Amino acid sequence: MSLIAAAPSLVRTTPPSDPAPLGKVTAGAWWPEIDLAALRDAMRLDGTITPQRLLPAVQEAVAATIGQLADWAKSREEEGHASLAAVPALKVDGESINVQRFRRAVHCHAKANLIERYSDYDTTGRERRKDQDEAREDQAEHHRRDATWAVRDILGVSRTTVELI
Template sequence: MSLIAAAPPLVRTTPPSDPAPLGVVSAGDWWPEIDLAAMRDTMRLDGAVTAARLRAAVQDAMATTIDQLAAWALVHMTAGIASLADVPTALQIDGESSAVQRFRRAVYCTAKANLIERYSDYDTTGRARKDTQEETRDGQAEEHRRDATWAIRDILGVPRLTVDLI
């Protein structure tokens, strides 16, 4: 007699108290740095995403986000504003500019969407049938891209949705 037990795949996780430094990603003095450990914790990324993969995803996400904000940022830079944190905004939350918080959210969500598309997230493994896992992964990636787009549009001060009648 034999027994075959099917269980969800084991995923090596890195506890939040892991002292291994992940560092920060910087794009110059005007843009906020992204702390990789904070991003890993905030976006629920486990140890299956290595530090090198996380850094590469964040670098690409920062480039994408900054490209979308480039013209807006140039206007503020030429006006003499020293950093994104110094851009006058109506809202300060926990002593931090909402523009900085939204920039961070755009980077986090773009990076997570890219990672989800390449690596099965633990949210999509073990429970769903194999044929629906890709759909679930794609849906999660699109939700993160939507959140990133909304964060960028909020920084720009434009509506999140534009509807045209055809």
């Protein structure tokens, strides 16, 4: 006689087909809105990041990204552009590359914030190792780099980063 017992998974995931909407983060009519479900899917965030944790991380990511683009956006508004999408730019798949880069910057900032804030959360109950902490720090830095590159691409400035050794 054999028994196969299946325990519920330790990590709850939210499949893309989940009809429960997570909402959107908006920052005025000029900036694109950020769909939380799309961000969760794009950045591979599972159910361990609850909507209550996700929302403030995304709000901060939107604020940080807009803060970096504030002077540039003001100049574009003074030129008469009604939104970021209205600023002349290459379109990929029918959408302004500036909008895509704004979204990428917000997504990457949010993921980096979440990695840093919840790096001590381990659903398996195992003790964390130092190399896991270093891997998380590296991952957060890679996301911050990608966010910075997206912003710099919108601004039209070089991505070059110089580090003193």
